[in-house]
Amino acid sequence: MESQNHYYGHSSALARYSGLRGPRHLPGLVQHGWTAASPLDTHFRDFPAIGTPDGPRRRALFVWSHRSRAWDPAAGDRRSVAIGAPWHYLCAVAGPRPPGSGTVILPVHGIATQPLLGDHAAVARAWAGTEGPSTVCLYHVEARDPRVVDAYVGAGHRVVTLGTRTDPRFLGRLHTLLTGASRVVSNRLSTPVVYAASLGIDATVSGDAMRLAGERPDDAGSLAARWPEFYDRGVGTAERTAVARAETGADDLLQPADLRRLLGWDRRHAGPWLDHWLGAPLSRATTQLRRRSGAPAADAPAGDAPTLSFAQWFAAATEYLPRPLGSAPGAPGAPLDVAAARESL
Incomplete structure (x- = not known):
């Protein structure tokens, strides 16, 4: 659905593990990093209807773990599904x-x-x-x-x-x-x-x-x-x-066929594609405009919050725009030397 599902190559890792050549759009949202708070309130906060009883039925919140010390899934007002971090799916494909x-x-x-x-x-x-x-x-x-x-x-x-x-x-x-x-x-x-x-x-x-x-x-x-x-x-x-295995849901990994089925990758359908290119960008644009006009947190240090020009804010906001997914890398690559990579960043 939304562009954050493809951050850091997560959808690519899930696709490779599932036996697919390239990533596909997902029916919902995937947690895209470890967080010291509930991912429902951090990574998924811009889509508050997903996971609620009255929310869209075909969209889900895919989290890494229900055993993280950061949050209690039972205390939240939205339902989530623990599938393990994409990191562990990549590790399974890469081997020891x-x-x-x-x-x-x-x-x-x-x-x-x-x-x-x-x-x-x-x-x-x-x-x-x-x-x-x-x-x-x-x-x-x-x-x-x-x-x-x-x-x-x-x-x-x-x-x-x-x-x-x-x-x-x-x-x-x-x-x-x-x-x-x-x-x-x-x-x-x-x-x-x-x-x-x-x-x-x-x-x-x-x-x-x-x-x-x-x-x-x-x-x-x-x-x-x-x-x-x-x-x-x-x-x-x-x-x-x-502790780290509990935080990252190492024991929640699904078998390839089960993961394909859960993510809707066992068949082709247009809903996630339309969400990715149309629905999610509109929702994100509304959120970014509202956040642009909002005030900093009351307990933030005085004079500490950055003051962004419109150009800076616009550049940051457009990072969320959808883009073609391409193919999943066949194998892990090497880190980039900063001197050589600086011009492409």
């Missing part, structure tokens, strides 16, 4: 890989409408001291900023990126990056940390969490209180892996 080596660091990232605030150079130097020279993977927003890239290169790190979130090869590149490492580090509990931990890779959170513009002061600190396994160095890998 030999043990990795070295450290990969994935700093917390901003987005076009919410930049990351803090001293990147200080964070880069601190990690060089605790982890040694490492491979640092920047999100495409920071990878475009020469000052951020130079901060990590200057501290002795190698810098790579994975492409934009609309790149169907994104998840495959992340798979190559994480499974090639023996240790994964971030300064904020996030999707790649739980991905790595779910495979038994040593994954932890350390360093200055920095801050996103407009973020509430307690947002980052609450993560450590709810998921201490990722912050306490005394916790064993097995315990951390068990």
Whole structure:
């Protein structure tokens, strides 16, 4: 249905696992990242009718897990279906890989409408001291900023990126990056940390969490209180892996035929295609216009929320426009060297 179903190559991973050559449109919405709150209120908030008793019957909310500490499915007013993260479907197709080596660091990232605030150079130097020279993977927003890239290169790190979130090869590149490492580090509990931990890779959170513009002061600190396994160095890998598998729904994966049937991929029908190209863009446009005219959160730090020009807001809003799906990558690819990839991001 909506373009977010195809972010990070998730629909491509589901398609490959299902035995299809390319992704298809889905009858509903797929959770597109790990979240510290209910995905119903974050990833799916712009489509509040889906999953309600009176909502469209042929559309569903596909979440990773009903065992995440972030939310209680029974307490919500919308129904969801746990299918496991697309990450695990990709891992099933890619097969086992030999043990990795070295450290990969994935700093917390901003987005076009919410930049990351803090001293990147200080964070880069601190990690060089605790982890040694490492491979640092920047999100495409920071990878475009020469000052951020130079901060990590200057501290002795190698810098790579994975492409934009609309790149169907994104998840495959992340798979190559994480499974090639023996240790994964971030300064904020996030999707790649739980991905790595779910495979038994040593994954932890350390360093200055920095801050996103407009973020509430307690947002980052609450993560450590709810998921201490990722912050306490005394916790064993097995315990951390068990938590990550629950968060990502590793035990909720469906068999290929069952997944095809659930997603409506066992037959051809026009409804999801029409939703993708017509219905969802109209709903998204209405939401973006309403959000453009809204006020910042009452408890956001004063003067901290970014003020976007119309051009900046419009560019961010158009990222949600639908686009042709193309074919699913046949195998995971390698991360992109930032110097070579910067012009295409």
